[in-house]
Amino acid sequence: MKKKLIGLVLSLTMVGGLLAGCGSSASSSAPAEEAAVEAETEAETEAEAETEAEAPAAEAVDASQIKVGVIYVGDENEGYTESHMKGIQEMKTALGLTDEQVIEKTNIPEDESCFDAAADLAEQGCQIVFANSFGHEDYMIRAAEEYPDVQFCHATGYQAATTGLANMHNYFTAIYEARYVSGVVAGLKLNEMIEAGQITAEQAKIGYVGAYPYAEVISGFTSFFLGARSVCPSATMEVQYTNSWFDIAKEGETAKKLIADNCVLISQHADSTGAPAACEEEGVPCVGYNIDMIPTAPNTALTSPTNNWGPYYTYAVQSVIDGTPIDTDWSQGLADGSCLITALNEATIAEGTAEKVAEVEEAIKSGSLHVFDTSTFTVGGSSLEDYIAAHADEFAEGGAYQFMDTHVADGYFHESEPTSAPAFAMIIDGITSVTQEN
Numbered sequence: 001m002k003k004k005l006i007g008l009v010l011s012l013t014m015v016g017g018l019l020a021g022c023g024s025s026a027s028s029s030a031p032a033e034e035a036a037v038e039a040e041t042e043a044e045t046e047a048e049a050e051t052e053a054e055a056p057a058a059e060a061v062d063a064s065q066i067k068v069g070v071i072y073v074g075d076e077n078e079g080y081t082e083s084h085m086k087g088i089q090e091m092k093t094a095l096g097l098t099d100e101q102v103i104e105k106t107n108i109p110e111d112e113s114c115f116d117a118a119a120d121l122a123e124q125g126c127q128i129v130f131a132n133s134f135g136h137e138d139y140m141i142r143a144a145e146e147y148p149d150v151q152f153c154h155a156t157g158y159q160a161a162t163t164g165l166a167n168m169h170n171y172f173t174a175i176y177e178a179r180y181v182s183g184v185v186a187g188l189k190l191n192e193m194i195e196a197g198q199i200t201a202e203q204a205k206i207g208y209v210g211a212y213p214y215a216e217v218i219s220g221f222t223s224f225f226l227g228a229r230s231v232c233p234s235a236t237m238e239v240q241y242t243n244s245w246f247d248i249a250k251e252g253e254t255a256k257k258l259i260a261d262n263c264v265l266i267s268q269h270a271d272s273t274g275a276p277a278a279c280e281e282e283g284v285p286c287v288g289y290n291i292d293m294i295p296t297a298p299n300t301a302l303t304s305p306t307n308n309w310g311p312y313y314t315y316a317v318q319s320v321i322d323g324t325p326i327d328t329d330w331s332q333g334l335a336d337g338s339c340l341i342t343a344l345n346e347a348t349i350a351e352g353t354a355e356k357v358a359e360v361e362e363a364i365k366s367g368s369l370h371v372f373d374t375s376t377f378t379v380g381g382s383s384l385e386d387y388i389a390a391h392a393d394e395f396a397e398g399g400a401y402q403f404m405d406t407h408v409a410d411g412y413f414h415e416s417e418p419t420s421a422p423a424f425a426m427i428i429d430g431i432t433s434v435t436q437e438n
Helices: 013-019 031-054 077-094 113-122 134-146 175-195 215-231 248-260 272-281 312-323 353-366 382-390
Strands: 068-069 102-105 128-131 151-155 168-171 205-210 238-243 265-269 305-307 339-343 430-434
Touching: 031 128, 068 077, 068 175, 068 205, 068 339, 077 102, 077 305, 102 113, 113 128, 113 134, 128 134, 128 238, 128 312, 134 151, 134 168, 151 312, 175 265, 175 305, 175 339, 175 353, 205 215, 205 248, 215 265, 215 430, 238 248, 248 265, 248 272, 248 305, 265 272
Parallel strands: 068 102, 068 128, 128 151, 151 168, 205 238, 205 265, 238 430
Antiparallel strands: 305 339
């Protein structure tokens, strides 16, 4: 994407991955179509199993001899990349790797430079190479084709399942779970403000600083909003996109625009401290992203949803050491610590927040609470299932939401299950969004 995930139009190349990952992924409102999808899924799963069976077994590598390459779109000054760097460090500690065994390349743009970096790492003897930005994917695929004995793992992408390459993999955390939890924290704060007479229930309007109108961002702010509304039913939200993943000044300006438009709490899918700094200046509570924003906004920051990439990096490198296959698509969340929220700011959170957070986290981990439960939101005044039935063309090949319907089953949208990349790309009722001019 830095995370830049698929936009509103999901690529046709996702079909194989979407179907292969979830056998019951068709719309629950269309039993006949569901049966057809399940049959097709089973056939594709069998085909994939045959392909994997034909692939030669990987040889184990002594841990002292393994070399790991990492390609970052940013550096330690940018929250998203910093979280990946921490994950790599966690992996090194867990597996006992030395600094010399890991080669890191920072500030690699989403162009031919990525292929050059990947090829260089392979030539230096790396048995596994990671890249952390959405725009890196095509170049990683090229490198995987050229170096079949090296494992290539790409964060936030969606094409691995359809490349036919045994050494190409996608990974992403189920960050939407942590965003939902942080939304609960925000919703409780809104309730406190209502009870204190600072705002009315109708004035419980959240502002959201978004990077781009891509599925990852839409999935993220939707899950955040659903968390807030689960405890503050009157909440609404306005999203403004900055068209940048990291722009301190613009993120701050956008936060101030939202505050001027009567938003009483701000959240973000942006990588800098710009929005929290603006909120601290304006005295407006906020929820950050990726890093603890309390040092930036000690009087207004509530918490931040954040990724922990350590579990994946440890798993993938350990797989190479053991000579075992790496998942084509990998996504984990709260249950294994791959996503979480940062420390709650005791100076700003509402009373009872910690207890409620523990309750909600446990419900998500146990599976008794599904973030995208379709009974908790509507689209255009209809349930998601009814909307899909009435707008089949939008979910068909070439439609605005093509293949999203294959994620819906059992009363909820199965985010990051058919593929690791987020796919929820619809604007639900209660949310408005605006794309700014550059």
